[in-house]
Amino acid sequence: MAITCPVDLDTRRLRDEIQSIYARVAGDPAGDFHFHRGPDYAAELLGYDRAALAGLPADSAGSFAGVANPHRMGPIGEGAVVVDVGCGAGMDLLLAARSVGPHGRAIGVDMTEAMASRARAGARSAGLDNVEVRIGDAMSLPLGDASVDVVISNGVLNLTPDKSVAYREVYRVLRPGGRFLYADIVLGAELSEATRRDIDLWTG
């Protein structure tokens, strides 16, 4: 995956398109999209634990649109502060909140109010009071320096116009020794210039 957009790609339009498509996913997770959603996809193709997913509110898992599985890179750890960058409706966030337990904190960051509202509702429904969801952007995380133990992100940072800025933000908010459990899409082949300019593909 290219680290930056083509210089003439309209990044404001890209951001608007991303907000629009994920608001649609939040409102209609069963709608027609060119990527998979939901807990069956997560279990079958990404190796999520079905029993753990069954314990989550249906609304949180139904809008899941991740592309890999950060939870398979080891336990997050009881008592940890974990941030999910681009938490969406909160499936990974709620799994992380269960992992850190009542003495830990799980903070979700999402730029789409529709998704953030779903994540908050999911946390309430699951009885998880160690969850907080903030509106924010991966390019400028609403978190202090060296304030978290673990950052997770799933299928989100590939949507940012300059990924190196997003990675620096992750580095900034992690404490020394903190872990970045990063799940995303990558390309094995170079994209043509026309394909790189296709906003529909950036938003998928």
Next chain:
Amino acid sequence: MGELLEVLPAIGFADVERRERFDAFRGTSKERLARKYDVMGVNVFARKP
């Protein structure tokens, strides 16, 4: 992928390692394009020293 594994250490991350790959676009309307460009989901681990 190689670009990513170079960028993270350049920022300061240590122990950068690609873990599992996932065929996340199997069965979607973009599967053919994903195959053409070898688009996969991946887990990547990194640690702040």
